Amino acid sequence: MFRSFFEQHYSLKETTWQQVISLFSPATLDKNSFFIREGEIARTMAFLESGIVRGFYRKDNGEEYNKVLFSAPSFFGDYASLISGRPALFSQQALTDARIWVADYRQFTRLYDTCPDLERFSRKWAESIFVQKEQREIELALFDATHRYLNFRKAYPEAEQQIPQYHIASWLGISPTQLSRIRRKLTAS
Amino acid sequence: MFRSFFEQHYSLKETTWQQVISLFSPATLDKNSFFIREGEIARTMAFLESGIVRGFYRKDNGEEYNKVLFSAPSFFGDYASLISGRPALFSQQALTDARIWVADYRQFTRLYDTCPDLERFSRKWAESIFVQKEQREIELALFDATHRYLNFRKAYPEAEQQIPQYHIASWLGISPTQLSRIRRKLTAS
DNA sequence: GAAACCTCTTGACATAGGTAAAGAAATCAG
DNA sequence: CTGATTTCTTTACCTATGTCAAGAGGTTTC
Secondary structure, rough: OOOOOOOOOOOHHHHHHHHHHHEEEEEEOOOEEEEEEOOEEEEEEEEEEEEEEEEEOOOOOOOEEEHHHHHHHHEEEHHHHHOOOOOOOOOEEEEEOEEEEEEEHHHHHHHOOOOOHHHHHHHHHHHHHHHHHHHHHHHHHHHOHHHHHHHHHHHHOOOHHHHHHHHHHHOOOOOOOHHHHHHHHHOOO | OOHHHHOOOOOOOOHHHHHHHHOEEEEEEEOEEEEEEEEEEOEEEEEEEOOOOEEEEEEEOEEEEEEEEOOEEEEOOOOOHHHOOOOOOEEEEOOOOOOEEEEHHHHHHHHHHHHHHHHHHHHHHHHHHHHHHHHHHHHHHHHHHHHHHHHHHHHHHOOHHHHHHHHHHHHOOHHHHHHHHHHHHHHOO
């Protein structure tokens, strides 16, 4: 199962793992269905076993910005809402049919008191998603859209075939028009 | 001292706090001096008691991008390098004379084994800096430069007087020229 | 106080990227 | 298979912002 992925930053004791895994139950997310909608308070964390999920923000004018793409295998969920207990600023939606594992976040955090290794795990986990965010920040700040698109193709080689280009464009922070222009230039050369 | 700031996310036991505080020693950072330089491996974390520190990245062409501004009171240090043990991608430099408190990060993390409350503290801390990063990400993605500048003035009301505009422009992700144009438009209206 | 330096503003010009609209191509539903 | 829908490309035009260079104020230094 997803144990090796789960423990990539820190290995849990067997007894802790058993308790953790018992919190997760399998589920499916049909294409276009939502895992969480903006305004809801996140209660569950999830593991994406197959498929692609986007996290997006809807601007005042109705336009959407794809803040994050999750491509299996990956954890997902609105961490900010889980952590803070405040309503989600983002929605998360499946872009393909997806198989997932879902767990209640409160039940998970309740284990911290009896399983210090799980708290350590979560510290390392939080540290690592912070570092990831920092890397995305650098990308957006320092590279132009062409460069980001090439990076995207390396990072998500399969995703490009599976989701519409306008979602990719949105994640890159550009319009579909501009992505099309970039693609034309790249194939021309 | 900085206890109330330190404990804003989670309160430590008295004995833990005593051990933590004993790791910190006072120091000063003169204007323009570096706390850490790109390429070094970060060993220390710090608390900024007064002054302003920037974290910046130097591009291939020598240009600099101010990734983060720390304005007292604030913790700072290259978390990514501390966490990963890898060389820093960024430098951190005082933009004004600064008073700081410095602690060895390894000594700090060594306390986790005997002080589970400190590990919890650090989990919450890591979670909160993740959420902060997410907010900065939203700002850069969704707001235009004028809007970001206005937010900056709210968030760092004193900083604007103390540091050159080109540092602010860099943090906003625009050129000094463009910031100047934005300022002109704002005063005109 | 003059020279040197630093910072900010301004103007001229170039470019990446936005918007809107139309048509082409691909995909889906019956 | 056919019509409807979705997605992608292209064109035309516009705007925010970049680069470069010049100049105006300030500050610092000797």
